[in-house]
Amino acid sequence: MNALTAWLERYILPIAAKIGGQKHLVALxxxxxxxxxxxxxxxxxxxxxxxxxxxxxxxxxxxxxxxxxxxxxxxxxxxxxxxxxxxxxxxxxxxxxxxxxxxxxxxxxxxxxxxxxxxxxxxxxFGPSNSADLGMKIPEKIATAITGSEIGATVTPDGQLSVGLWGWLNLxxxxxxxxxxxxxxxxxxxxxxxxxxxxxxxxxxxxxxxxxxxxxxxxxxxxxxxxxxxxxxxxxxxxxxxxxxxxWIQEMIAKPLMGFTQGLGAILVIQLAIQIFWFFGIHGTNVMAPVLEGIFGQGQLINIDIYQKGYNGLEGRAAVLEAIKDGKAFMWVRGSFDIFSMFGGSGGTITLILALLLFSKRADYLTIAKLSLGPGIFNINEPIMFGLPIVLNAIMFIPFILAPIVATTIGYLATSWGLVAPVTQAVAWVVPPGLLAFLATGADWRAPIVSLICMAATFIIWVPFVIAANKMDPALGENEN
Structure with missing residues (x-):
């Protein structure tokens, strides 16, 4: 573990620090x-x-x-x-x-x-510059009144009404x-x-x-x-x-890129990057914001937009599901990370807190867990991240990386298999787990159940490492015997 931490500190930490401080990425x-x-x-x-x-x-x-x-x-x-x-x-x-x-x-x-x-x-x-023939013949007096008017309407010699469409902004x-x-x-x-x-x-x-x-x-x-x-x-x-x-950007770059990031492999790479940044004390979700918000956040806004406007005569959740089939909406968006892997904060640390409260025998860990439980319910995990700490704590590295990867995989498969509705609402990230899943999916009662399964899986991953930490001397960081 110490060798792994030393390697990460030597080769990965400098890169992570540079990315985290790059002014253009910070501005974005x-x-x-x-x-x-x-x-x-x-x-x-x-x-x-x-x-x-x-x-x-x-x-x-x-x-x-x-x-x-x-x-x-x-x-x-x-x-x-x-x-x-x-x-x-x-x-x-x-x-x-x-x-x-x-x-x-x-x-x-x-x-x-x-x-x-x-x-x-x-x-x-601003709308097409050419006029559109509405195929409508109108009386001569009306034609004379509107020809050349501010609405851009003209009338052909045979009385056909044609309306200029320029000036209409494309939503x-x-x-x-x-x-x-x-x-x-x-x-x-x-x-x-x-x-x-x-x-x-x-x-x-x-x-x-x-x-x-x-x-x-x-x-x-x-x-x-x-x-x-x-x-x-x-x-x-x-x-x-x-x-x-x-x-051109939408067709050649945005759609292919957003389509690529709908694959499980790409999503797991992004989740992995978030966790690695956090392990070094760098706010992973902030550093990855250009991807999380720029790609998955855009997908979420598109889902919300379709949910409100409808699609192919359908409304609400049905409209989004139909649009996903046609490549117009997205199965995995920004909120999907929140409800399936970031319960309690990045890394799903609310389950670590529960594991500590149930299985830790260390007074320092128990004290931090009790102090972190309240904020953790509202997805604030800085107390556990820096108080335990998880940051640069070699024994916590593996579960901190593995737990959200497993949770993300469960959430992704459940969504892709139609066991739970995709995220169609943006909900404040401080909403407690379970309720957050219910609201974000447009009140799908199955979403809290899938979220609970993800939490159970991460809990099982955390427990062996919490028990192993009991054997470590809190002061020296070495085995008591």
């Missing part, structure tokens, strides 16, 4: 965290609708919440919340990404957020589908902006000018250059390929 992590107020609000709205609109259908034939007074108004209000959150999650992320990236470069953070947002918007679809370019494009375009535009700011290629005003005005003017030249660079790229890309960059 903080960008995802920054979107939480909006995405959680939208997720709460969708979850409430799931409970009052969709769940009763499982038990009451003919139930339709949209026709029941008060309930239908609540559903409508939640729809407005969704419009301003999940439906435009890509826009929210673009601003948060630019803000945090500018912060990493120590330049104007507000301008950085605006540049990133503007760079994304300029490359999305599929504003929601979670925009994440990958926002990462790339936002990074390019904000880094250009930041570099120009750092070189003082700015408009300088007298010291008498208020700081807010001076700061805004200083950002004009860097922001303009950055946005023109992106605009020229968008133009050239469109001319060469005949499509928008955001559509």
């Amino acid at each position: 992590r903080d960008a995802f965290i920054g979107t939480m107020p909006a995405t959680m609000a939208g997720s709460i709205a969708v979850m409430i609708n799931a409970i009052i609109r969709d769940l009763p259908k499982e038990f009451i034939d003919g139930y339709d919440g949209t026709t029941i007074p008060v309930i239908k108004q609540i559903i409508s209000v939640n729809g407005f919340v969704w419009n301003g959150t999940i439906a435009i999650a890509g826009l929210i992320f673009a601003f948060s990404w630019g803000y945090n990236l500018a912060k990493a470069y120590n330049v104007n953070v507000l301008a950085g957020g605006i540049v990133s947002l503007a760079a994304l918007i300029q490359g999305i679809s 599929n370019h504003l929601n979670g589908n925009a994440f990958f494009t926002a990462m790339i375009i936002g990074a390019v535009s904000v880094i250009i902006f930041a570099k120009l700011m750092q070189k003082n290629i700015t408009i300088k005003l007298p010291d008498s000018v208020p700081p807010a005005v001076s700061s805004a003017f200083a950002a004009i030249i860097p922001a303009t250059v950055a946005l023109y660079v992106v605009a020229i790229f968008n133009f050239a890309f469109g001319e060469l390929t005949g499509q928008l960059f955001i559509d």
Whole structure:
């Protein structure tokens, strides 16, 4: 064990530390965290609708919440919340990404957020530029009134109404589908902006000018250059390929990458990386946030979106399951890790706490377990991670790595085999295990049972190592005899 720890400290720890401190990855992590107020609000709205609109259908034939007074108004209000959150999650992320990236470069953070947002918007679809023939013949007086109007309608000589569709923003370019494009375009535009700011290629005003005005003017030249660079790229890309960059990214990069990460092998590699980072005291979920949030988080937002909007005439959970078959939704998303392997925190440490309380004979371990039980119920595991500690504790390395791998495998197989519904709701990570699984899957009663099975499996893994730790001297870390 000591040899293993020494090897990990020598070869793995330096790499882990560099990755954990890389400023662009830190900014990306903080960008995802920054979107939480909006995405959680939208997720709460969708979850409430799931409970009052969709769940009763499982038990009451003919139930339709949209026709029941008060309930239908609540559903409508939640729809407005969704419009301003999940439906435009890509826009929210673009601003948060630019803000945090500018912060990493120590330049104007507000301008950085605006540049990133503007760079994304300029490359999305505003509707087809050609008109659509509606196949409708209308009276001459009406045709004369609307021809050339602001709605873009025209009438052909034979009286056929044609409506220009330009100006309609494509929601599929504003929601979670925009994440990958926002990462790339936002990074390019904000880094250009930041570099120009750092070189003082700015408009300088007298010291008498208020700081807010001076700061805004200083950002004009860097922001303009950055946005023109992106605009020229968008133009050239469109001319060469005949499509928008955001559509190309979605088809050529985002979908294949997200499809690849739906495999059990890829998921286990990600889970393994999280655990290794944590073992060295580096917040594994934060370091892996670009993958967890950028890929699996995007998949979760897409699932939530489909759950709310429906798919192929289906609603709620049925819509998501149908969309998964067509490759439009995802079986394993960000919340899947939370409900199947991160109960009590990364590593499923709530089961370690239970194992300590039942089988440990060490006074120090028992004291830490008692202190960690309360936070652990709410998935906060820093007390056990650093108090026991698990960090750099050789005897805890194997179960800390193995337990979540086993739990993830159980959860993955249960979901892929249809034994439990996929995650379709975003629930605050501090919700206790079991209840978290129930809510995240759209109130699937089977989810807490699968989560409990995962917990039982990890408990069995932890127990032998807890018993083995009883033979270690707490002070010297050696066998008592």
